[in-house]
Every structure is written in structure tokens, then in C-alpha cells.
Amino acid sequence: MRAGRSLTPVVSYAVRACLPARRWTGLLVVFGACVAFGLLAHVPDTGRDAAFARVASAGLFGLVLPLGTLVIGDGVLGADIRRGTFVYSWLSPVSMTTLTVGRWLGGSGTAVATMAPAFALSALVAGSPNAAAPAALGAAIGAVAYVALFVAIGAATRRSTLVALLWVFLFERLLGTALTGIAQLSPTWESRAVFTGLADVPADLVRRGIPEGWSAVGRLGIITVVALAVATWRLGRLRLTGPAD
Amino acid sequence: MGGTVTSPTGLSADPALASSPTIEVNALSVWFGPKVALSEVTCSFGPGITGLLGPNGAGKTTLMRVMVGLLPTGAGTVRVTGKNPRSDRSTHRRLALVPEDEAVPDALTARELVRYVARLHGVTERDRPDEALGSVGLTDAADRRLRGFSKGMRQRAKVAAALVSDPQVLVLDEPLNGTDPIQRAALIDLFRRLGAEGRTVVASSHVLHEVEAMASRVIVLVHGRIAAAGDHRAIRDAMADRPRRVLVRAGRPRELAAALVGLDAVAGLSVDGDQLTVGTSRARDLAVALPRLARSVDSRLLEVRPLDDSLESMFRELVR
Numbered sequence: 001m002r003a004g005r006s007l008t009p010v011v012s013y014a015v016r017a018c019l020p021a022r023r024w025t026g027l028l029v030v031f032g033a034c035v036a037f038g039l040l041a042h043v044p045d046t047g048r049d050a051a052f053a054r055v056a057s058a059g060l061f062g063l064v065l066p067l068g069t070l071v072i073g074d075g076v077l078g079a080d081i082r083r084g085t086f087v088y089s090w091l092s093p094v095s096m097t098t099l100t101v102g103r104w105l106g107g108s109g110t111a112v113a114t115m116a117p118a119f120a121l122s123a124l125v126a127g128s129p130n131a132a133a134p135a136a137l138g139a140a141i142g143a144v145a146y147v148a149l150f151v152a153i154g155a156a157t158r159r160s161t162l163v164a165l166l167w168v169f170l171f172e173r174l175l176g177t178a179l180t181g182i183a184q185l186s187p188t189w190e191s192r193a194v195f196t197g198l199a200d201v202p203a204d205l206v207r208r209g210i211p212e213g214w215s216a217v218g219r220l221g222i223i224t225v226v227a228l229a230v231a232t233w234r235l236g237r238l239r240l241t242g243p244a245d
Numbered sequence: 246m247g248g249t250v251t252s253p254t255g256l257s258a259d260p261a262l263a264s265s266p267t268i269e270v271n272a273l274s275v276w277f278g279p280k281v282a283l284s285e286v287t288c289s290f291g292p293g294i295t296g297l298l299g300p301n302g303a304g305k306t307t308l309m310r311v312m313v314g315l316l317p318t319g320a321g322t323v324r325v326t327g328k329n330p331r332s333d334r335s336t337h338r339r340l341a342l343v344p345e346d347e348a349v350p351d352a353l354t355a356r357e358l359v360r361y362v363a364r365l366h367g368v369t370e371r372d373r374p375d376e377a378l379g380s381v382g383l384t385d386a387a388d389r390r391l392r393g394f395s396k397g398m399r400q401r402a403k404v405a406a407a408l409v410s411d412p413q414v415l416v417l418d419e420p421l422n423g424t425d426p427i428q429r430a431a432l433i434d435l436f437r438r439l440g441a442e443g444r445t446v447v448a449s450s451h452v453l454h455e456v457e458a459m460a461s462r463v464i465v466l467v468h469g470r471i472a473a474a475g476d477h478r479a480i481r482d483a484m485a486d487r488p489r490r491v492l493v494r495a496g497r498p499r500e501l502a503a504a505l506v507g508l509d510a511v512a513g514l515s516v517d518g519d520q521l522t523v524g525t526s527r528a529r530d531l532a533v534a535l536p537r538l539a540r541s542v543d544s545r546l547l548e549v550r551p552l553d554d555s556l557e558s559m560f561r562e563l564v565r
Contacts, residue, residue: 005364005367006364006365006367008364009361009365016352016353016357017350017357017361018350085348085349085350087342087344088406091337091342092366093335093337093367094365095334096334237317239315239316240310240316241310241315
């Protein structure tokens with residue numbers, strides 16, 4: 001079967017069946033959080049752009065992006081496997097690559113459509129319109145990488161939500177803050193580096209030792225491809241046990 | 246374990262093996278950590294319906310999931326139409342499973358689920374999803390979300406999803422779970438038709454009398470091993486040396502009981518009104534002697550029937 005023909009239903013299924021039933025509520029939460037962080041940028045006495053850069057670095061890229069994409073990324077595969085409904089996709093002649101890429105595309109599309117406008121809105125609310133495009137781009141590329149990462153985690157373990165949270169808060173936040181080598185593998189740090197590399201931000205927000213700007217986009221692309229390769233490999237080795245096993 | 250086998254008509258010498266197999270399971274073992282789920286299982290399935298029976302934890306679901314590739318083999322091989330269902334994705338073009346668990350994508354309607362499966366299988370006929378839904382009586386509920394479906398309706402939606410790809414091999418794990426008697430009869434009829442069309446249908450169930458009505462051939466799994474295979478009545482006959490009970494209703498029951506006590510084939514006897522419950526380990530000998538003895542004491546036989554000629558009793562014998 002041609003991959004293109006079977007990709008469409010997989011993407012459509014990922015959006016229709018896998019994402020939370022109340023995803024519109026979740027979308028509102030993301031937008032609400034972004035607006036709140038945008039308003040928070042009015043508090044410091046520093047200039048609007050600098051204030052938003054600080055709020056975006058810590059709050060938007062450090063919190064909203066990983067948690068928002070975790071809900072979507074886990075939903076498109078990990079939750080489907082845990083529920084036992086992934087068998088309807090697995091038991092088909094469609095290749096594992098198509099299944100992986102289709103789930104990732106469905107999740108990424110939803111994540112980008114949610115995150116990018118929300119991050120841009122946050123910049124506008126903060127009174128830093130010049131930062132809107134870099135923030136949206138960082139959010140979009142970061143969301144794409146994060147969804148790939150969470151799809152890979154979903155294929156690797158049934159405890160994908162817990163492992164994903166450990167990845168975000170232990171690996172990225174704790175170890176990534178201390179070790180540059182870890183930060184280079186982190187969608188949080190690299191998407192933040194897309195923003196800090198393309199927007200006008202205070203010098204102390206620029207993290208040395210990791211790719212910045214468009215180079216960070218390339219790095220996130222590599223993370224995405226590697227994560228999808230791992231997910232495809234793991235899906236082929238999945239043990240889909242039943243309740244009686 | 247007895248390993249009791251029989252050789253019903255149309256099967257090869259080993260009744261666990263089908264004469265023209267579509268699914269071949271060879272020396273299959275599966276472990277879950279330290280637990281052995283299947284141990285050196287060798288069997289095959291060909292066109293027609295085969296019942297897969299056994300008590301809870303016997304390994305039926307594991308065997309079925311390995312047969313469709315959802316689980317890897319620990320040792321041994323599984324081939325479906327000559328291909329490995331675990332590694333060769335093309336096997337799934339004509340292979341379908343109705344899983345035991347109730348899980349269905351709740352956010353979809355029944356029609357959306359069936360269409361999704363159809364599109365994954367490259368089904369081009371636009372009417373196929375509607376036909377599949379119609380075959381399980383879900384046409385009217387096709388546009389309702391699965392989250393609002395009863396257990397029986399979910400079961401039928403899963404069957405429709407399995408049928409939409411027109412599978413040559415259909416593996417049904419407890420397919421009648423949650424269905425009401427009318428739905429069960431309709432599904433049994435559907436599965437019979439599929440088997441009669443030359444498809445390979447493997448069905449497991451705990452509702453044994455339904456499997457007796459449905460399956461032309463039975464494989465019994467106990468503790469992860471094949472305990473018996475063949476026609477379920479033939480299996481019972483081969484177990485003739487095992488104790489079984491026969492109910493005899495007759496006139497002059499006490500006189501008939503006195504005559505039966507002297508018979509070697511009788512291992513135990515109780516009388517309750519006009520009913521005798523006769524324990525025997527040689528049912529054929531009892532069947533031959535009973536009319537003669539009844540005549541000799543001028544007793545009229547009103548009813549003779551085995552009390553434990555069901556698959557439930559067979560399980561009890563096999564696992565003892």
C-alpha cells in the first residue's frame with residue numbers, strides 16, 4: 001500500500017481519536033497561561049522586550065511548551081497503547097514508519113496550531129510585538145520536537161506520562177541547567193535558544209555552548225528525526241498484551 | 246495432563262494439526278517474566294471454525310495474540326499463510342483479530358472506527374464499512390459514539406471492524422462476551438457462515454455450549470499446553486476410561502439398580518425416585534448392558550443421558 005494513502009487515516013485518527021475529548025478546554029488553558037505570562041511581563045520595570053524575554057524563557061518555554069505538548073504527545077500514542085486501542089492500528093498492513101510518522105504529524109499539527117499562536121499572543125499581550133514571530137517559531141519547532149520525543153517515550157514504556165515528566169523536570173530542567181551537553185539534547189533549551197537567537201533579548205538569557213537561532217532549529221530537527229527513528233524501532237518490538245495475559 | 250487427542254474426519258493424523266493449515270504453530274513457548282504462558286504448543290488451523298477452549302489462565306489469549314503478531318514468540322514459530330505475522334506486515338492484509346478487551350476508541354463513532362480500519366487495509370469499496378456494520382446489526386447505531394455503546398454493542402463494533410477487510414483468517418477472542426442471547430445467535434450464525442465460506446476462523450470462549458454449537462473442531466488448552474484436540478464428542482469418547490456419570494430414568498428403579506450393581510462397568514450408583522445416577526468408567530459397556538438388564542427385571546427405560554458430556558466436564562477431567 002502506498003504510504004501516502006495510509007498516512008492520511010493515521011493522521012486523522014491521531015487528531016480525532018487520540019487527543020483528549022476536552023481538548024478545546026486544554027487549548028483554552030494553554031492560551032490562558034500564555035496570556036497570564038504576557039501580563040506578568042508588565043510587572044518588572046525593565047523594558048517590555050526584556051521583560052517578555054525573561055517571562056518567555058522561564059514560563060513559556062520552560063513550562064507551557066513541555067507540559068502542553070506532553071498532553072498531546074502522550075495522547076497520540078502512549079495513551080492509545082495503554083488503553084488497548086492501538087491494536088486497531090497495529091493489526092494492519094501499514095508500516096511502522098507510517099504509523100509513527102502519522103501519529104507524530106497528527107500530534108505536531110495540533111501542538112503547533114495551539115502553541116505558536118498562543119506564544120505570539122503572549123508577546124503581543126506583553127507589549128513586545130517584535131518578539132511574537134521568534135516566540136511563535138520557537139514554540140512551533142519545539143512542539144514538533146517534543147511531540148516526536150513523547151511519541152518515542154510512548155512507544156518505549158507503558159509509564160509514558162511519568163517518564164515524560166521525569167524527562168522534562170529531572171533530565172531537562174535539573175540536569176540540563178547544570179550540564180550543557182544535556183541541554184543540547186533538550187527541546188526546552190533548544191526551542192528557547194531559537195527564541196533567544198532570533199529575538200532581541202538580554203545577553204544573560206543567551207545560553208553559551210548550545211546552538212542558537214537557526215542552528216537550534218537544525219538541532220531540534222535532528223532530535224525529531226532521532227526520536228521518530230527510535231519510536232519506529234520500538235513500535236516494531238512492542239508487546240501488546242491483553243487483559244488476560 | 247492427559248494430552249488426549251482424537252482424529253476426527255478431515256484432519257491429519259495428529260488432530261492438533263489441520264490437513265490444509267492456514268495458521269501453523271510449531272513448538273511455541275511464551276514467557277511473561279518467570280511465568281510460562283505457553284509451553285511447546287504445536288497445532289495448526291485450517292478453513293472452517295476451530296474452537297479454542299480452556300479455563301482462565303490457560304493461555305488462549307496469549308496464543309491468539311502471538312498468532313496475529315501482537316506478541317513475539319519466546320521459542321518456536323508461528324506462520325500465517327506461510328508468513329511471520331510479527332515481522333511481515335503484509336500478513337495483516339487478510340488477517341483480523343477481535344480482541345477480548347472492551348477497549349475501543351471512545352471518541353469515534355462505530356462507522357468511523359470501521360472506516361478507519363478499512364482505510365488502513367486499503368479497502369476501496371465504499372460500501373464495505375456499511376456492509377460490515379450491517380452484518381453485525383449496527384446499521385442504526387453506526388453514527389453513535391462508541392463511548393455510549395453497551396458491552397455487547399462494542400463487541401459487535403469490534404467484529405465489524407475485523408470483517409471490513411474481508412479477512413481470510415479471523416481470530417476471535419471471546420467474541421460473544423457481553424452479547425444478549427439474540428445477538429449471540431446472530432453472531433454464531435455469522436461465524437458459521439464465514440467458516441463455511443472457507444475462511445479460517447479461530448474462536449475462544451468460556452461459554453462452552455455456544456462453542457459446541459459453533460466449532461467444527463476444538464483445541465483444548467490447559468496450563469499453557471494442548472490438553473486435547475479434535476471433535477469435542479470424539480475427545481469425550483477417547484476419555485472413556487475416565488469416570489463419567491449417566492442419568493437413567495426407568496420404571497422399577499430399585500430392581501434395575503440391584504441388577505446394575507453386579508455389573509463390572511458400574512463404579513457407583515444412587516437412586517432418587519425413578520432416577521438412577523450411575524457412575525462408570527466404561528460407558529460403552531454400560532450402554533450395551535443396560536437394555537438387557539432392564540428387560541431382565543421388567544423395567545422400562547424412560548431416559549438415558551450423560552450428565553457430564555459437556556466441555557465443562559471435559560475441562561474438569563483434563564485439569565484434575
